[in-house]
Amino acid sequence: MSLEIDLRCNGKHGFRLDLHCSIADQGVTAVYGASGSGKSTLLDCIAGLREPEQGSRILFRGTRWSSTGHSLPAWQRRIGYVFQDARLFPHLTVAGNLDFAARRAAAEPPLPRERLIDMLGLATLLKQRPGSLSAGQKQRAAIGRALCSAPQLLLLDEPLANLDHAASAQCLELLQQLAQQLDLPMLYVSHDMEEVSQLADNLLLLDNGHLQEQGSIIDLSSRLDTRLAHEEQAAAIVLGEISAQDDAFGLTEISAEGQTLYVSQLPLAIGSRRRLRIPARDVSICRERPLHSSILNILPVTIAEIEESQRARLLLRLALGQQHLLARITYKSAQRLGLQVGDQVFAQIKSVALLSEAGDAS
């Protein structure tokens, strides 16, 4: 725990950030919340671009960044900041933008410049000015520029929000690779849970300027008492291991808690560990194992918790060994099946998304 934050700051439109937390010194911590929940204000305070109120404190690895009567200027904090709108210098080429950062770096960059350019696909863009780049190219250049400054902490403020689907997927994959390869703590602001599920190890749930919950994303994703479970796209994250490739049917088999799940075949090494994202709305419940179903993924689970979230619908937390799934079913179905906590049932899973292995190597 090495970024200590005790922060109060007035934002725009009468909104107020009031937050006390510690953020891990490694891996990716996602700051998740609806727009207007204070995510960007938090990032700006950490970066030193905005002054918090008197009595606030920000400490990074024992260095005071902000406290009463003291504020380390942004240019001395050695942070990298990837903005939503890239903010490349329009009068410099991509190479010039990278050099601007490299010349002011206080340490060796985390990756040699050539590696970085290669990895981010910037080699052919080096001589271009930002005005002629696509949104995705700009954002890749901005990530490269931030890393060239050899930051101790990388802040990312919804870096994918302005990108189209393809560019966003490409950028996300790059960020995953960087998160795995670099020993660089990242703070990633987003309001998109799918992005966050791919990338984050830990999660700060922000609601209207307050910290609602903090913890590992895998734990938080399957809990019923956070706002996450009540969102339309609520989904549990489950860890699995690639166990076999079924070439005949074009499927990849994944083992989780002794059970087997099937996804469309992907070229992954057997034994590698992956995250699976299982949306609550795609899980249905059967009392007995359906024998004549087209659905492949049917797992024996135990009902761990039942929550009547809305009048017509229920949220179930299902234990699969040590891990958990979420299921959203109608109140009527729950009544008809007579579901109780502790019941052994079968979860029929309509869709499974295979995510990265970021941070889950252990």
Place this chain on the structure above:
Amino acid sequence: MDVILLTAALAGTTTIILLILGTPLAWWLATRRSNTAALVEALVALPLVLPPTVLGFYLLLALAPDSPLGQLWQQLTGTRLAFSFSALVIGSVLYSLPFVVQPLQSAFQNLPAGVLQAAATLGANPTDQFLRVVWPLTRRSFVAAASLGFAHTIGEFGVVLMIGGNIPGETQVLSIALYDRVETLQFADAHRMAFGLVAFSLALLFLLYRSNGRSAWRVRV
């Protein structure tokens, strides 16, 4: 020839002082939104709407030998302030202020959003930010501001007449000399001066507008 040199010296000195004073003032106006800022902005713009004689009249009072400023000047330099070259510089600086501040202010306001914040997170301190980001992005506006300040100072008449008088070699600039020639019916001289001013101003403005035209490099993000 003295007249031309004197006019150029006045315009040059004024422009340099205006760039030094006008740049921080324009930056302050571009980044603040308050009643104070609005008042300062209005004060800066005042010479655009007031008759030059109004400004000249007040300056005449302020620079007079028995005024506090006149006394201070006398003590510091041992010379009289009223009807001197220095008085002309002071008047010209005030009179041409909007022509330098306004283009700079608008250039600073039009800097692409957040580039300075980006520069700060990359380790650039404020001086570094100004030299490496603001200056390259607003260079053209500095050229425009300096040109307008220079040309406008050359073209000024009323203020100079009020506070400078008509002392050859000390305060007699082109516009005054022209007036003088017409008064004494030396039309040939007057023609040369008038035409010279028209040609110079036209050439300067033409170059300025051409360089800021469609082909000009523009900021895109």
